[in-house]
Amino acid sequence: MDGGVRVRFAPSPTGFFHIGSARTALFNWLYAKHSGGKFILRIEDTDDERDRSEFLDVLMRGMRWLGIDWDEGPTVGGPCAPYFQSQRKEIYDERVEFLKKIGRAYEKDGAIYFKVSGEPQLIRDLIRGDVVRREEKDFVIVRSNGKPVFHLVNVIDDMLMRITHVIRGEDHLSNTSKHTELFGAFGVKPPLFAHIPLILKAHGPGKMSKRDSGALVEDYERDHFLPEAVRNYLCLLGWSPKEDREILPIGEIIRLFDIADVNKNNARFDEKKMAFFNGEYLRSLGADEFCRRSVEILGACGIDVAKFDGAYVCAALLLCQEKLRSLSELENFTEYFFRENFSRDAQALEKLRAKYDIGARLREFKVSFEALDTVDEKSVEEALRKLSSANGIPSGEYIHSVRFALSGRSVGPGFFGLVSVLGRDTVLARLDNFIGAEKM
RNA sequence: GUCCCGUUCGUCUAGCGGUUAGGACUCAGGAUUUUCAUUCCUGCAACAGGGGUUCGAUUCCCCUACGGGACGCCA
Numbered sequence: 001m002d003g004g005v006r007v008r009f010a011p012s013p014t015g016f017f018h019i020g021s022a023r024t025a026l027f028n029w030l031y032a033k034h035s036g037g038k039f040i041l042r043i044e045d046t047d048d049e050r051d052r053s054e055f056l057d058v059l060m061r062g063m064r065w066l067g068i069d070w071d072e073g074p075t076v077g078g079p080c081a082p083y084f085q086s087q088r089k090e091i092y093d094e095r096v097e098f099l100k101k102i103g104r105a106y107e108k109d110g111a112i113y114f115k116v117s118g119e120p121q122l123i124r125d126l127i128r129g130d131v132v133r134r135e136e137k138d139f140v141i142v143r144s145n146g147k148p149v150f151h152l153v154n155v156i157d158d159m160l161m162r163i164t165h166v167i168r169g170e171d172h173l174s175n176t177s178k179h180t181e182l183f184g185a186f187g188v189k190p191p192l193f194a195h196i197p198l199i200l201k202a203h204g205p206g207k208m209s210k211r212d213s214g215a216l217v218e219d220y221e222r223d224h225f226l227p228e229a230v231r232n233y234l235c236l237l238g239w240s241p242k243e244d245r246e247i248l249p250i251g252e253i254i255r256l257f258d259i260a261d262v263n264k265n266n267a268r269f270d271e272k273k274m275a276f277f278n279g280e281y282l283r284s285l286g287a288d289e290f291c292r293r294s295v296e297i298l299g300a301c302g303i304d305v306a307k308f309d310g311a312y313v314c315a316a317l318l319l320c321q322e323k324l325r326s327l328s329e330l331e332n333f334t335e336y337f338f339r340e341n342f343s344r345d346a347q348a349l350e351k352l353r354a355k356y357d358i359g360a361r362l363r364e365f366k367v368s369f370e371a372l373d374t375v376d377e378k379s380v381e382e383a384l385r386k387l388s389s390a391n392g393i394p395s396g397e398y399i400h401s402v403r404f405a406l407s408g409r410s411v412g413p414g415f416f417g418l419v420s421v422l423g424r425d426t427v428l429a430r431l432d433n434f435i436g437a438e439k440m
Numbered sequence: 441g442u443c444c445c446g447u448u449c450g451u452c453u454a455g456c457g458g459u460u461a462g463g464a465c466u467c468a469g470g471a472u473u474u475u476c477a478u479u480c481c482u483g484c485a486a487c488a489g490g491g492g493u494u495c496g497a498u499u500c501c502c503c504u505a506c507g508g509g510a511c512g513c514c515a
Contacts, residue, residue: 012515044515111513133444143513150515174444174510197446198508207508233452236464240453244463263453265446266508273452273465283478323477384474399474411476 005037006164012044013055016210017062017217020199023234028167029068030257041073045086062217066231080161085153092148104185110144121177126194126260133177155182167194194259197238197266214271224327229281233274237267279325291317301331303338315421319413336407344408361401366431375424377416405434
């Protein structure tokens with residue numbers, strides 16, 4: 001605690017990691033990184049009706065997935081431990097006693113109330129400017145069951161953890177006058193505030209809720225989004241690097257980010273643009289990195305690529321990289337490289353049959369393919385072009401017919417690459433297989 | 441109802457008194473391609489309304505409308 005910037009993300013573990021919370025965490029993290037300060041994770045588990053320990057895992061997993069690490073908090077500790085409010089009861093009790101002693105707290109109906117000063121509160125907000133609000137009613141700080149309330153613990157912890165900037169959702173702006181009252185009663189200057197705009201649902205009224213599609217961080221992980229892409233998109237909801245830039249590495253974002261530049265108005269979440277970002281990141285992934293992530297995902301789909309030659313696996317995957325819009329398509333896009341009983345698109349086959357004599361094209365292709373010494377991309381293409389002009393049949397007719405026999409699909413990676421990666425034996429076997437089945 | 445915050449293409453945004461109001465996503469058309477995807481062109485599309493201030497307002501002020509949020513012994 002050296003006088004530098006100290007920010008915190010203080011979620012209540014609910015079992016979901018909402019995309020809006022993630023962005024709040026992200027903005028705090030960015031600001032800490034930008035200013036060389038500390039980012040603290042504090043768990044506000046004061047509501048025991050809702051809080052469960054396993055819910056914490058969802059939260060921490062989501063944060064780690066997005067690459068948002070914390071300097072102090074659960075699992076890493078820190079000078080202000082404990083970082084769970086459920087473990088700080090003595091601290092709160094002591095402060096409540098203090099408030100009672102100075103005449104700012106009193107009991108009523110078994111609960112403890114804070115006595116407001118009634119003076120207008122000045123909220124210094126880096127995003128909204130100065131906001132003035134007045135609290136008129138005393139409010140509960142300790143419930144009749146002895147549990148402290150959010151407003152109280154929030155302020156005490158921010159004070160004790162020497163938080164310099166409170167960056168949180170705008171839904172808290174109206175509460176902030178309660179908090180400044182409390183800071184005042186403790187004789188402490190409130191931190192600077194920064195109330196960031198809310199994320200509204202894509203369609204219809206109100207803010208995004210956990211039931212809206214695309215609202216949960218864990219859904220993106222499940223659907224194999226690239227976390228860098230999600231993070232980059234989130235940065236742009238309420239903030240802009242300007243100069244018409246959108247996709248930029250996190251280091252650059254950290255350098256450019258400043259909390260005072262955050263927009264005032266709410267943003268609507270756009271899944272289409274999110275998907276676009278994901279595609280951009282996917283295509284720009286280096287070969288090694290792309291293969292590494294792909295192998296992992298395929299493994300989860302029950303495709304163990306370890307039994308194949310490493311070069312083959314990589315070649316097959318890379319063939320598909322430029323075609324993928326999302327890694328969630330990976331299994332369907334690549335399975336025929338790794339499974340003999342790959343699925344076949346019956347509808348696509350019907351369409352091809354209606355246009356082409358598939359059997360004849362396959363037999364003709366097979367003859368010329370068998371005559372090939374090598375099956376690299378170039379020689380396959382040459383052979384096919386020759387075949388096409390010799391028989392006066394468009395090359396597409398061969399390509400589409402053979403593609404289906406080899407992959408069970410009408411779309412996929414470049415045809416010549418596909419043939420050369422699968423290799424002579426597999427190509428021949430699948431051609432025979434298909435021709436045989438057609439005869440029956 | 442009371443209080444607080446906001447308002448540039450459908451969406452995310454740039455703009456901070458004088459601009460043909462820029463970019464991105466989406467959508468539409470075209471080029472390339474064996475398919476799909478990519479890539480590349482082109483196009484559609486915005487300053488909520490009304491008053492001020494000013495030589496001049498998208499930019500500053502006020503009002504209205506609309507949107508959002510808060511008004512719990514939830515956080």
